[in-house]
Amino acid sequence: MGSVTSSRGAALFGARDAVGAAGIAMAATFLAFGAAVREAGLPPGWALVACWAIYGMPGQLVLVQAASTGFAGGLAPAVMGAIAVNARFLPMAIAITPLFGTTDRKRLIPAIPFIAVTPWAAAMRAFPEIAAQARLAWFLGFGLTSWVVAGLAALAGFYVAGMLDDHARAALLFVNPLYYALLLAAELDKPAPRRAIICGSAAAGLTIILPSSVGLLAAGIIGGSIAFFWGRARGKR
Amino acid sequence: MENADIALALTAIACLLLRSAGVWLAGGLGADHPVIAWATAIAQATLSAFVMLAIIAPSGALADVPLAARLGGLGVGVAVCLGFGRNLLPALLVGVAAMLALRAILAGVA
Numbered sequence A: 001m002g003s004v005t006s007s008r009g010a011a012l013f014g015a016r017d018a019v020g021a022a023g024i025a026m027a028a029t030f031l032a033f034g035a036a037v038r039e040a041g042l043p044p045g046w047a048l049v050a051c052w053a054i055y056g057m058p059g060q061l062v063l064v065q066a067a068s069t070g071f072a073g074g075l076a077p078a079v080m081g082a083i084a085v086n087a088r089f090l091p092m093a094i095a096i097t098p099l100f101g102t103t104d105r106k107r108l109i110p111a112i113p114f115i116a117v118t119p120w121a122a123a124m125r126a127f128p129e130i131a132a133q134a135r136l137a138w139f140l141g142f143g144l145t146s147w148v149v150a151g152l153a154a155l156a157g158f159y160v161a162g163m164l165d166d167h168a169r170a171a172l173l174f175v176n177p178l179y180y181a182l183l184l185a186a187e188l189d190k191p192a193p194r195r196a197i198i199c200g201s202a203a204a205g206l207t208i209i210l211p212s213s214v215g216l217l218a219a220g221i222i223g224g225s226i227a228f229f230w231g232r233a234r235g236k237r
Numbered sequence B: 001m002e003n004a005d006i007a008l009a010l011t012a013i014a015c016l017l018l019r020s021a022g023v024w025l026a027g028g029l030g031a032d033h034p035v036i037a038w039a040t041a042i043a044q045a046t047l048s049a050f051v052m053l054a055i056i057a058p059s060g061a062l063a064d065v066p067l068a069a070r071l072g073g074l075g076v077g078v079a080v081c082l083g084f085g086r087n088l089l090p091a092l093l094v095g096v097a098a099m100l101a102l103r104a105i106l107a108g109v110a
Helices: A007-018 A021-039 A044-054 A057-068 A075-085 A089-100 A105-114 A117-129 A132-159 A166-185 A191-203 A212-236 B003-026 B034-056 B060-064 B067-083 B088-109
Strands: none
Touching: A007 A021, A007 A117, A007 A132, A021 A044, A021 A057, A021 A117, A021 A132, A021 A166, A021 B088, A044 A057, A044 A132, A044 B003, A057 A075, A057 B003, A075 A212, A075 B003, A089 A105, A089 A117, A089 A132, A089 B003, A089 B034, A105 A132, A105 B003, A117 A132, A117 A166, A117 B034, A166 B034, A166 B060, A166 B067, A166 B088, A191 A212, A191 B034, A212 B034, B003 B034, B034 B067, B067 B088
């Protein structure tokens, strides 16, 4: 455990990890987002700021959809919907914070904007190989690189929007969930993630009966809680 | 200021607050604290539910791809990942190629 020990090495390691499969998944998703922004009649600067300031694709897409209708359903419901679908940032931040190996919250301030699905999931996979004192550097290296990739891809998507046919868009939209599925599959040999994956997948059905803005969050809370208590029950036996 | 700019600013601030709240809440807890295990389970379950929905009931251009092609691409990608040392990049590329191939085959059959 902890084969990477220097901060500089860890930051470079993080940057390198961010341009592999994670970079391809990120670029594909944000390319499709840039194209959607253009179709909604919004400027390229809006796409860039959305990528870097929100940095959570479901919420970004909620806003683009609302903008494409001229916020016909109202501004507040659009914002509330975007916040609800990105509310997973809270449990992700709680889960990753102790792994940075510091109780000094101020040291973690630079990492806060990068707490999102891709860096979080990649960190949970990479951290066992990185010494606790070097993990923040890895996360910043990964986060900053993937931020740049996301922004550039969104701008590229904006300008090539007219050239993408439905086949290309479908392939781009498939890359992101497939990448997350692979990250989860790589964790299937560990009991706690396996329980969370099973329960979360089963709870996805809740989105059929709940409004889409809260359905995903409800599935995560209910599925994750069942997985947590399932693990506690097994541990007591 | 346009509606889209206001919506963007409000959402960005709220997302930053959610992330900051998580860091602040967990700042004093150890990695083996039950709250951390619970939050980790919720985050992983949310991601699993997101993947499930994006594959089974997608929106946009992916909705036009037959379910069998989406599931086939997913299955092939996961199989390559698990069968070849959990190497994500080849699994990702093979999975997307499998989805596109299955889509073309199914379109030819129909």
